Amino acid sequence: xxxxxxxxxxxxxxxxxxxxxxxxxxxxxxxxxxxxxxxxxxxxxxxxxxxxxxxxxxxxxxxxxxxxxxxxxxxxxxxxxxxxxxxxxxxxxxxxxxxxxxxxxxxxxxxxxxxxxxxxxxxxxxxxxxxxxxxxxxxxxxxxxxxxxxxxxxxxxxxxxxxxxxxxxxxxxxxxxxxxxxxxxxxxxxxxxxxxxxxxxxxxxxxxxxxxxxxxxxxxxxxxxxxxxxxxxxxxxxxxxxxxxxxxxxxxxxxxxxxxxxxxxxxxxxxxxxxxxxxxxxxxxxxxx
Numbered sequence: 001x002x003x004x005x006x007x008x009x010x011x012x013x014x015x016x017x018x019x020x021x022x023x024x025x026x027x028x029x030x031x032x033x034x035x036x037x038x039x040x041x042x043x044x045x046x047x048x049x050x051x052x053x054x055x056x057x058x059x060x061x062x063x064x065x066x067x068x069x070x071x072x073x074x075x076x077x078x079x080x081x082x083x084x085x086x087x088x089x090x091x092x093x094x095x096x097x098x099x100x101x102x103x104x105x106x107x108x109x110x111x112x113x114x115x116x117x118x119x120x121x122x123x124x125x126x127x128x129x130x131x132x133x134x135x136x137x138x139x140x141x142x143x144x145x146x147x148x149x150x151x152x153x154x155x156x157x158x159x160x161x162x163x164x165x166x167x168x169x170x171x172x173x174x175x176x177x178x179x180x181x182x183x184x185x186x187x188x189x190x191x192x193x194x195x196x197x198x199x200x201x202x203x204x205x206x207x208x209x210x211x212x213x214x215x216x217x218x219x220x221x222x223x224x225x226x227x228x229x230x231x232x233x234x235x236x237x238x239x240x241x242x243x244x245x246x247x248x249x250x251x252x253x254x255x256x257x258x259x260x261x262x263x264x265x266x267x268x269x270x271x272x273x274x275x276x277x278x279x280x281x282x283x284x285x286x287x288x289x
Contacts, residue, residue, distance in 0.1 A: 003182045009184045012172055015158035016192065019099065022200035034137070040079045047075045047091060056094050057087065065281050089142055091178040091283055093118060096146055100153060106160040107167060110150065110242055118279035123143030123230035123272060128222065128268070131257055138223035143202070144209050144227045144243045149242055151189030151210075152177075152195055159185065177244035178214040186266060191216050192201025220254065228253035233266060239276055 002092065004012070009267055025207035028046050062071055072078055079087050087177045096117075100110050128138040155163035161187045170180035173212055178188040196209030212218035213227055232253055235246040239269045252258060258265050 005186060012187060012192060012195065013158065015154050015197045016199060018158055019154060019196055019199075021093045022099070025048070025053070026091050027201060029088055029091050030143075033084060038084070040084050041120055043078070043084055043087065044075045044079055047087070053091055053094050057090055060090060060281065061283065062170045065277070073203065073247055075227070089121075089140065090282070091103075092143060092145060093121075096214075097283070101157045104154040104156040106163040108156040108163065108243060110156070111132060112171060112241035113149065113243070114240070115279055115281050116234060116242045117146050117149060118273065119234045119239045119276055119280055120148065120227070120230045122275035122278065123233055123269070124226045126269060126275070127226040127230055127258070128266055132222040132226055136138070136226060140203075141205065141226045144206055144223055147193065147197060147206070148210050148213055148227055148231065149189060149193065151192030151194070152243060154196060155185065155189060166224075170244070174247070176214070176233060176247070177242070197235070220256075222257075225254035225257045229258050232262065233269065233272070236262060236266070237272060239272070242281075 029043055032042050032046070047057065057075060057078055058072060060066075062080060066081070068081060070266050072081065075087070075130040077185040082090075093139075097114060100114060102110070104110065121142045122145070124141040128136045128141040129172050133142075152163070156164070164186040166177065166181045169175065169184050170177045173180070176182075178190060180262065190211050190213055194207045197207045197210050205221070208218075209221070209223050209227060213224060213231070218224070229252065231242075232246070232250065235242065235244065238246070240257065251263060252262055
């Protein structure tokens, strides 16, 4: 943060500190599932101590979307049907959704932002599975996709007037939102999100990825490639809204890994319908208290 003025550094630090803490239970789940020998019952034990999360997971798995032959009544049964990775992502997503403010005065649509982030998360995971085997963990790419724009939430909630002006500036001058944020606020959402992810004790690699996902000079990584391209694909498809519409002048963000033709990238990626359906169902359940 050395390039920031002392006043901006103070304001940004105060905004980040006012954000709710990320649930310790979810941090524990992420810690457990990094071990390939993690036993499902260990994850189940953590989730069962969080009654709100338990109820939401059971609501999802018993929805018409899954159409299971009989009602699931426990988290343990949920793991059997959905798998430990899906349960982990549900827990992570519910935690992130629970932190989002219901309303803000910046004019930022939180529900459409959540949908965008969920689809970017699923798309980044799919890209990692297809094109970054052995280089990036698909689960980590999912987390990066889910959290990459969380700095916008910091701005919308605690710097609403400035963020509203940045959103307007981006539209009026046809600029990428992160450039408008720098012009109006003095810092972009990548840095704000990275500070928040660091406070939440996420890995250094994830913090760096969030901070630098709009920085063309940043050292690329497999996770960064998957995140950047996933964000582009979802914005091009206009799924949800990140406050940063697709611009026809954008070049593919990771040509060495995915090529330089967005249409070819999309065709190879395949249909996003299942990812979008999952996200829309989740966003509906996730916003409920």
